[in-house]
Amino acid sequence: MLYASFPPRTGWWLAPLAIAVLTAVLRGRTVRAGFGYGYLAGLGFFLPLLPWVGVYVGSVPWLVLAAVEALAVGIFGALAAVLSRRPGAPVSIAAAWVLTEAIRARLPFGGFPWGRLAFGQAEGPLLPLASVAGAAGVGFAVAVIGTTVVAAVAAARERRPTVAVGWMLLTAFLFAAAPLTGVVNSASSLAPAVTVAAVQGNVPRMGLDFNAQRRAVLDNHVAATERLAADVAAGRLPRPQLVVWPENSSDIDPLRQADARAEIDEAAAALGVPILVGAVLDNGDGTSGNGALVWDPVTGPGDRHLKRRLVPFGEYLPLRPVIERLWPAAAQAGRFVPGDGTGRVELNGVPVGVATCYEVAFDDAVAESVRAGAQLLVVPTNNATFGRTEMTYQQLAMSRLRAVEHGRSVVVAATSGVSALITPDGTVTDRSTMFTADVLVGELPLSARLTWATRLGSVPEVLAAASVLVFLLAGHRKARAPINY
Template identity: 45%
Template sequence: MLKRCLVALVAGVLLAAAFEPVAAAYVVPVAVAGFALATRGLRARSGFVVGLVFGVAFYFPHISWMTAVGTDAWLALAGVESLFYGLLGAAAAYLHRLRAWPLWLAAAWVTVEVWRSGWPFSGMPWGRLSFAVADTPVAPALAYVGMVGVSFLLALLGFLLAALVLAVARARDRRALVAGAALAGVALLSVLPAAVPFEPATEETATVAAVQGDVPGPGNDILYDFRGVTDNHVEATVDLAEQVAAGTVERPDFVVWPENSTAVDPFADASTNAGIRRAVEAIGVPVLVGAIVDAGQTNVLNQGIVWDPVTGPGERYTKWHPVPYGEYIPFREFFTGQFGRLAMIPRDMMSGTRETPLEIAGTAVGDAICFDVAYDDGIQAQVRNGAEMLTVQTSNATFIETDQIEQQFAITRLRAIETGKTVVVAATNGVSGIIGPDGGVVASAAPRTQEVLVAEVGLWEGTTPGVLVGPWVGRLAAIATGIGLLLSVLAYRRGRGTTAPRNADEASPDPRAAREDEEQESVR
């Protein structure tokens, strides 16, 4: 078990290195292969332990930026997410015993990714394998099979690599040939879209401005001077209007402000309302304002509000995925009594459900607020309903000195590829940018600066195969995982008691384990 735990530990750390700031995406299959080798031939209980070691080694460094919120928050969130890999390790103990086990394990990996991305509460999608493929030949596959599909391909590559290693180690030439051929085939399939990338047929364009107003003071606290944050965005927009009037900058069709550009309700706070109206009237085009809006005495809404220079506030998008214990508190009565810091969140943020794009200056705009960009549901719903481009309003001030802003921007670039849409990102103080449908960065603003990005972007109302297929890959993977576990359990029950395992700690749940015990020594 110690050797297996060490293998899992190394594999987990290796997977963490696949993401920003290291961004060594090519280690993903190697890390997944390490997980497979570490969990092969174990009972479920031992598989859980080894999987948990893998999860801890991966997830704790991967979201180390959560320490900006608090060490306790980092430990709690990373600990919960690590448990999912423990469950995956337990499932692997059974699925390893099926024929074509790399396929079954790849389905299980994707099932766990989808599961933990939506549960508990709103889930935590950070760390999906597909989020590591920016600037790699695999990235174009997102437009064809979506985030879930790319995760499946990467997991399958890793498990096939493990199968090849096992076959070579045991001098089983025929199995090595089959595993090698399958590995080469899946690798080719994964990079084939790079040769024939999906190209949306953009016929119309819009000129869009993204305002990064910056955050006063230390830069990591919106509430340090929340009125100063709003003033910065107002003044930056007024300056843009002056440049437009002088003819040095093209007039945008609309302007995007970030999340928390107003941290108080602009309908209740006269000063904030006046500032927004001043900016909108100066530029003379709609502004998508990021605002916190009151929803009674105990709730708030995190919204993107289309503010028109003539008609005033209109359509709104409400954040789909507020952050538990960051923007709302589940089981509030219990936890606020135990953790005094949670008293800083006096009201719970409510979730949005809008599935249609916003109509801004004649353009159908799919919006996402901050962490929404990492979830499939809200963005894909708006794309299926005709969004011609996407905007991401985000406030990463809390994480401005961490790797989180790089990770989120990478995810945003991948969303552009998956959806075939231009994505305009407005952040309070970084990273703002304009991203093309191929994931390329057209323009960006450095963190901790005040800057306005203006660009003409292509519009496309179609839907990529990845948006249509991706959710079904997850559903089919879940069904396959359930079938695989059922088959394994039935096989175990049929053979239970017929073969005594040599090592109770590392015995297989399948009666064929006795015939393979000697082979397992190569990975123990």
């Protein structure tokens, strides 16, 4: 049920029901049983959610990742089994879910936040809560709706109608209040709109070797940009103020290869506006940087963002000497090094926050660029390595949540799709299809206002952790039998 609530499906309402079923199973269990049931639930969720990880490299990485991520749900199960015996169990169990999501978003190797409850709620009525308490707040709301359903049913069976009604009123309040948070955080301080363009040049073929024809990928994006310039000159499309190319749109380092630089210069000059170019940069020491370069039509390359959150076992190999010895195939992992900075660049006078592909999954990576003054978010991404899997739709949902969380428009530019233009309320105003060449042009509002979620940052997760600790200690000396709650 939890897997079925995630994109490309729109069954957001299945998520709280899934939490309700799991909570009911865990109620009154021992810690060991709680961990076991939780771990099985985690496998039932992550195994169908993550097969895109191994679509071109075999099933081992997919199975290992799913098995590791399921540990967090196992820990949740153990906590929920204990908390079910404490007062206020529906609230504390929901907080435990937020806590365990926070743990797996950070550990191991920098974490893997994929599959957080909030990322499945882009089509649901709880999405506006992201502007107040971020992804953690939306996740808590989803979880607490599920846990209160269990508490209400238990109270009704025990003939305590007042308690049952009280818990159901909490659920009703969440559904009623969520849209109001969107009104409170509406576009009262939006600046004038800016015309943007997302270029999806497409790739010669799917798979890990799509960029074996690196020149073709670059040529595709140059050609798409030049077609855009022709449409602008002919009056068929408005001239964009800024243009976004995807991650890996130039796997040929344009700072070192004169012919690649000449092509990008030509495309920028044809359009007459700066382009944010996704490029692999050769550091000259055997390592690379995953860059997003501001390419001016007159002065060429300028400001840049280097991807800070790298994909372990993909863009880099943790513990490389040890892992290569244990698993020789892992030597294929890249040798990228992370960048630093805030993720903010200036693109034709617009402060832009860049979250390159994987980075959009991390709360702090996006929030830092907004706090640094970004008035627009862009997500250059390369999803060609995952074929026609659900990965790109899962990532698009994350971008929609980030738009609401920070009150910023978002431009998603993908090499092969899905590219999209997203307004600050999470609405997708235009999108491409997969594995087609396309250019999206549209107006998006800018904003300099900081939402509560941007200001609070990780505070909701800290509060969840603190509340779990308080609830655990509150009933430490009480009887082990389930209490009435």
